[in-house]
Amino acid sequence: MKKSKIDKRSRLIEAADKLVQQQGFNQTTLADIAQESKVPLGNVYYYFKTKDDIGHALIEHRTQCILHGQFSQWDKLSDPRKRILAAIKAVADNREILAQSGCPIGSLCQELHKEGGPLADKAAGMFSVLLEWLDAQFHLLGMGKASSDHALHLLAALQGASLLTNAFNDPTLMLREATRLKQWVTSL
C-alpha cells in the first residue's frame, strides 16, 4: 500500500480505538469513526467494508501494542519477578484512565461476547496473549505447574480491579489491589 493509504488506515484504526474505548463498540458507527479520523465516510469503505472488519483490525492493533509495546519493554528486565511487577505497575499507573473508561481489553471482550461469533473469539485472543506471557514469567520464577493458575489469578485480579475502579470512578481501588498483588508476587 502507498504511504498515504497506510496513514488513512492507521488513522481509522486509531479513531476506532479511541471511540470504542469511550463509548463501546456497539455504540460506535462507521460514520463516527470517519468523523473522528477526518477520513470521508465514502472513503472508509475502501478500507473497511463493515464495522466488524474494523473490529478485527482494532483487535489486531491492540494485540500488536501488547506484544511489541508492553511485552518488549518488560522483557528487557532480566528478572521475571521484576517483569511481572512492571506489568502490575503499568496497570496501576494507568488507573486514572481505567477509572474513566475501564480496561480496553476487558470491556471490549465483555461487550463482544454478548453477541458471540468470530470477533468475540478474536477479542479473547488478547487475553490469551497476556495469560501466556504471565505463565511464562511464573515458569521462569520456578513456579512449575502452579504457573498457569498464578497467571490466571493475576490477570483476573487486575481485570476485576479495573472493572471496580471504573464502576466507582475511583483510581485508589486499583492502587490498593495493585499493592496487594505486588506483595503477593514478591512473596513467591
Place this chain on the structure above:
Amino acid sequence: MKKSKIDKRSRLIEAADKLVQQQGFNQTTLADIAQESKVPLGNVYYYFKTKDDIGHALIEHRTQCILHGQFSQWDKLSDPRKRILAAIKAVADNREILAQSGCPIGSLCQELHKEGGPLADKAAGMFSVLLEWLDAQFHLLGMGKASSDHALHLLAALQGASLLTNAFNDPTLMLREATRLKQWVTSL
C-alpha cells in the same frame, strides 16, 4: 397497584433482566422487552416511559435479589468464614451461565459506565452492596483494618474470573480461581 398491574410490571422487569444479560443494555429495546414479556408495547409506556426507567427498575430488582436472596441465605450460616465460602461457592456453581453470558452485575456496570450518568452510578451501587457485606464478614472474622482490602480483593478476583470465564467460554477458569480463593479464605 392492582395485582394484574404488579404482574405486568414484574414481567417487564424479568424480561429486561433476561434480555440485558443476553445481549446487553444498549442492544435491548423497549420493543424487545415488550415482545419477550408478552406485554403490548403501547402498554409498556404505562409502566416505563423510557429505557432508562426500566434500567433503574432492573438495577433495583437485581439489588433486591442480592439483599433478600443471596445475603439472607448466606447470613443463616453462623460462621462468617462459612458465609464468605458460600458466596464463593455460589459464584463457582454459576460458572456455566457465567461462561455463556458473564456476570449480570459486572457486565451491566461496564456497559453503563461508558455513558455515565445516574444509571451508571446506580449500577455501581450493586457492587457497593456486595463490598459492604464482604467487609462486614471479614470484620467479624477479626481482620480489622484489612477487612475492606480483603473485600475488594475477593470481589475483584471473582469479577475478573467471571470476565475471563466469559471471554473464553470456559467454566473451568472460574472453578480454578474459586478453588484458590477458598484456600485463601480458609487460611486467614
